[in-house]
Amino acid sequence: MPATTAPPAAQQRALSASESALAATGTPLIISHRLHGPLDRAALARAVDDLTRQHPVLTCRITHQDRDQNQNQDQDQDQGGKEVAYLRHDPRLPAPHLTEHTDFETATAPFPADAPLFRVTLLTESADRHQVVLAVAHALSDGTSCLALFNELWTRYTVHATSSDPELPSPAAPLPLAVEDHFRARFSAQDITDFLAELRTTATTAPAPERLPAQAATEDGPDPGTGSHLRHLHLDPTQTQHFTRTAAEARTTPHAVLCGLALLAVRDQLTSQDRAVRDQLTPQDRAVRDQLTPQDRAVRLGCLTPVDLRPRMAPALPRDHLVFAAATTEAVLDVHPEDTPVDLGRQVWHQLRAALTDGRLDRAIAALPQLMHEIAAAPMSIVVSSLGARARTFPLPPGLTAEPLWGYSPPPGPLPALFSVGTPDGGLTLLLVLPRAWYTPEQAQGLADGLGHHLRQLVETPPQTRVPRTPASPGAGAA
Structure with missing residues (x-):
């Protein structure tokens, strides 16, 4: 009898602390743009299939096992709780394919447990107008690699639409090593213990940001x-x-100024709510409130910044390597009524630069298994991401054009987020995202109006230069 070939064996690895946190909520990374012109559906479907063959991690599932059933669990990967989350690659399971005949809400929905972690959706608006939405689980990717994946999608589409004999490079490994493992190897157990003690001491004395x-x-x-x-x-x-x-000219960065704009918009929203409450009080109660909470008070706010870890690794991790390779660091400062985006940008950059150069960020990544509870409980005012600010054009065949792309990741909790993405003509698209589970449409529009107001003032009127206030001390708990 002829020998039979055994089916490929399944592989799995435990998720890191940050991957597990993202997997628990099914958080997707989303990139989309609208296309004009004739679209070859078959070529797009083949391009999607190319991605799952080239990146086997896109066919993985996230599963859970009882901790007691896994006696070999790596102590460094201890996530707490009774269950351990795993990234599992099983070649026998069907790979995701191009999805059609659905809506935007479904295309951007969180990924359910034990289900495919990648989807590409084609939303047809007319014969020559389509929207393509790529979503990948944040536990598998970050803004940098997601943009590279979107670029690869359209590279493969163009090849299929214009060539009859496309070639694929060798596939990547199905289970990439968690980035946290690279950083943990740099520090001793005592380094991490000392770092955690320092953070927790600071966290107990610093006032929390408002949100x-x-x-x-x-x-x-x-x-x-x-x-x-x-x-x-x-x-x-x-x-x-x-x-x-x-x-x-202000010796800061566009991202830091963008953080300043976002913080001013949040302050506007908070103080307008203060005024609305104040207006409903009696004159006597209003006088008491003004003594306790002055209308022109400084508001302590915190801004989270995602940081691309790929350049911080040795050797540097390629942009198209699909793995979650990002962390966040924070800037916490008092925002005054007279502050400008540039003033705040200088303070934000002072704190971000310190976190990036003094080793604090690298130690925080290594300590993530012990820090996840504090990170989840730490209040922040807004997250601002500029990881897509350098995105430009994607390859498309003749006759097909695209509007500027945009992308975001919905925050899993009560936290507004602002994402910036570069456009092909050298412009910049800003996308403000507020989860409906926590915020009303009025809050979203109010924050967008405030952001637009400060942005117009900045780009239409040259800002006045003032001596900046002494930067506040960096906040605790950079992650």
Whole structure:
């Protein structure tokens, strides 16, 4: 009898602490753009199949096992709780394919447990107008590798649409090593213990940042609504150049100034709510409130910044290597009524630069298994990501054109987020994201209006230079 070939064996590895946190909520990374012209559906479907063959991790599932059943669990990967989350690659399971005949909410929904972690959806609006939405589980990817994957999708599409004999490179490994493992190897157990003691001492003495109230939530918790409120703002190439030049002349970065804009918009929302409450009080109560909470008070706010870890590794990790290779660091500062985005940008950059150069970020990544509870409980005001700010054009065959792409990852809790993505003409698209489970449409629009107001002032009127206030001390708990 002829010998039979055994089916390929399944492989799995335990998720790291950060991967597990993202997997628990099914958080997706989403990139999308609208296309004009004739679209070859078959070529797009083949391009999606190419991605799953080239990147076997896109066919993985996330599974859970009882901790007692896994006696070989690596102590460094201890995630707490009774279950251990695993990334499992089983070649016998079907790979994801191109999805059609659905809607945007389904295309961008969180990934359920034990289900495919990758989807590409084609939303047809007319015969020559389509929207393509790529979503990949955040536990598998980050902004850098997701953009590279989107670029690869359209590279493969163009090959299929114009060539009859496309070639594929060798596939990547199905289970990439967790990035946290690279950083943990740099530090001793005593290094991590000392770092945790330092962080926790600072955390007990520093006042917590304020954040927007979750007005969509009820006493029973977040509203059951899904999805996010999305608000777009756009800078044309001239405005973007002015924005970038303003940051450079102030000896800070465009990202730090963007953080300053976001913090001013959050302050506007918080103080407007203060005024609304004050206006409903009697004159006597209003006088007491003004003594306790002055209308022109400084508001302590915190801004989270995602950091691409790939350049910090040796050797540097390629942009197209699909793994979660990002961390966040924070800037916490007091925002005054007279502050400008440039003032705040200088302070933000001072704190971010310190975290990136003094080793604090690297130690925080190595200590993530012990820090996850503190990170989850730490209040922040907004997250601002510029990882896509350098995105430009994607390859497309003749006759097919694309509008500027945009991308985001919906925050899993009560935290607004601002994402910036570069456009082919040198402009900048800003996408403000507020989860519907926590925030109302009015809050989303109010924050977008405030951001737009400060942005217009910055790019249309040269800001006045002032001596910056002494930067606040960096906040604790950079992750």
